[in-house]
Amino acid sequence: MEEGKKLIITVLGYDRVGIIATISAILAESQVNILDISQTILQGFFTMVMVVDMSNSKADIGQLRDLLVEAGRTLGLEITLQHEDIFKFMHRI
Amino acid sequence: MPFHISKDEILETVRMVQSENLDIRTITMGINIQDCRHRNGNATGKSIYKKIVKYAGNLVKTGDEIEKEYGIPIINKRISVTPIANVADGLNRDEIIIIGKYMDDAAREVGVNFIGGFSALVHKGFTHGDEELIAAIPHVLSNTERVCSSVNVATTKSGINMDAVYLMGNIIKQTAEFTADRDGIGCAKLVVFCNAVEDNPFMAGAFHGIGEPESTINIGVSGPGVVLNAIRKHPEMDLGELANVIKKTAFKVTRTGELVGRVASQRLGVPFGIVDLSLAPTPAIGDSVADILQSMGLERVGAHGSTAALAMLNDAVKKGGAMASSYVGGLSGAFIPVSEDAGMIEAVVAGALNIDKLEAMTCVCSVGLDMIAIPGDTSADIISGIIADEAAIGMINRKTTAVRLIPAPGKNIGDWVEFGGLLGRAPVMKVNQHSPTGFINRRGRIPAPIHSLNN
Structure with missing residues (x-):
């Protein structure tokens, strides 16, 4: 368990123009650094997993989540944001 | 990736929270x-x-x-x-x-x-x-x-x-x-x-035992929906293989509790007590222990075979969970309350589940006859008889058992009681009306069983 500020963002929904642009813009505005992006499109269904670092961000995690979820609603996407420790704890011993 | 968790694993976790009701119960x-x-x-x-x-x-x-x-x-x-x-x-x-x-x-x-x-x-x-x-x-x-x-x-x-x-x-x-x-x-x-435990995080039975420290944080996890979906994916498996799937799922659910417990204990400056490995249902659809048993192949919970299915489920949850947490405690077993589990309620209404079968099921899981509404005119002696039976099961099997019955005033078999929220709603169930009065009125103490003499 770390007090670090790495988060995992997932984005699920139907593919369209501007998904990554919109999300990256929100992250840039909040001074959140993208460390890794992995994205696939299967039969028009868009799946993206992002690893981001928010240690230099002034926004708190709740505000960032609200911004992303709101953007997701406009684009018809389901967006989640969680601390990386959840994934580490669940999948690695 | 800067850390080595696969995309599938990440999406699995997200799905557990988003659509399978994975949560920290308490x-x-x-x-x-x-x-x-x-x-x-x-x-x-x-x-x-x-x-x-x-x-x-x-x-x-x-x-x-x-x-x-x-x-x-x-x-x-x-x-x-x-x-x-x-x-x-x-x-x-x-x-x-x-x-x-x-x-x-x-x-x-x-x-x-x-x-x-x-x-x-x-x-x-x-x-x-x-x-x-x-x-x-x-x-x-x-x-x-x-x-x-x-x-x-x-x-x-x-x-x-x-x-x-x-x-x-x-x-x-x-x-x-x-x-x-x-x-x-x-x-x-x-x-x-x-056999009440001193570190149970679940209500209504929680208390801070005499052997406990000044203050402590105990965690109750939940995840019937996660286990249910894992089982549904494998209709072809034999029960040994299925037990393994349940173990792995319980591990993941419990890890979440372990993490939250450690973080909470650190932030509150209070020692971390235990994670309780219980499968705790809620009235929400899909968050049901009854549904899990039915997904294992029973038409309705209460059918013959329910006790065996529950025994396997309960054991597999413990085996998976024990590995996931540094300190396991509390009640740690699947709960089978009636009013708090939509599948249990349906089984009662369908006539598949009665109080006698529930009693049998409490022999192999946590925690007892829980949140069961009975007719308001049930006598105190009959309620005492039910308590005595349940206590006997706990005493002989060295496990915690409990009774949380609601003799709903003015209600009869088939009527409903409504509590709302996590406490849910329940149909009033039939109770054996033959009197235990002579037995209960003898009072005194039933001596400890021979296998308590293990020193």
Whole structure:
């Protein structure tokens, strides 16, 4: 368990123009650094997993989540944001 | 990737939270209040109130922060305290009722929905404090909103206190009558135990045991929906393979609890107690232990085979969970409450599940006959008989068992009781009407079983 500020963002929904642009813009505005992006499109269904670092961000995690979820609603996407420790704890011993 | 978790694993976790109701059921802070004893109920109550507010003032805020940060819902924040019968020994019933009021006020002040510990441990006999506390139970449960009560009437080491079993039948009846205008909801906050544990985070039976530290954080995880979906994916597997799938799933669910427990304990500056590996259902669709048993291949829970399916489920959850947590404790077993589980309710309505089958199922899981509505005119002796049977199962099998029955005033078989929220709703179930009165009226103590002599 770390007090670090790495988060995992997932984005699920139907593919369209501007998904990554919109999300990256929100992250840039909040001074959140993208460390890794992995994205696939299967039969028009868009799946993206992002690893981001928010240690230099002034926004708190709740505000960032609200911004992303709101953007997701406009684009018809389901967006989640969680601390990386959840994934580490669940999948690695 | 800068850290090596695959995309599939990430999406699996997200799905568990988003669509399978994975959550932390409760963060329960245990608080020792043995130092709050004063000469009368008012002073003792005030002192308890102050201590709870001091220790748990940040509990709800911290829980909410963790929920936000980790994206895992934390449904309940709760408090358990030292059994009041110990703290208030020497005070009379009326003074103990005042203490109950202060507990309720403290719970409201810090924003928790339940506070446990209006309790007495009487498995071998009563102190004066125990007697006064038990007499106060119906008053406190009808005049407070958040206080939960429990009474331990038996243990494997000491046998069954049949005087207490007799008494609790009457106390449950009285509690139902005192809350008759709300379907007897007082009884939903009253648990009669055998082998009660000191670090249970789940209500209504939580209390902060005498062997516990000054304060501690205990976690109850949940995840019937996650286990259900894992099983549904594998209709072809034999039961040995299925047990393995359940183990792996339980591991993942429990890890979440372990993480939240460690973070909460660090932020609150309170030692981490245990993770309780229970599968705790809620009335939400898909968050049901009954559905899990049915997904294993039973038409309805209650069908012959239900006990075996539950035994396997319960054991696999423990095996997976034990590996995932540094400290396992509490009740740790699948719960089979009726009113809090939509699948159980359906099975009762369909005529597949009755109280006798539920009793059999409690032999192999946690925690007992839980949240079962019975006709309001059921006699106290019959309720005592049910408690005695359940206590016997716990005593002989060295496990915790409990009874939380609601003799719903004015209601008959087929009627419904409605509590709302996590407590849910339940159909009134049939109880065997043949009288156990002669047996119950013998009173005394059923001696501890031979296998308690293991020193």
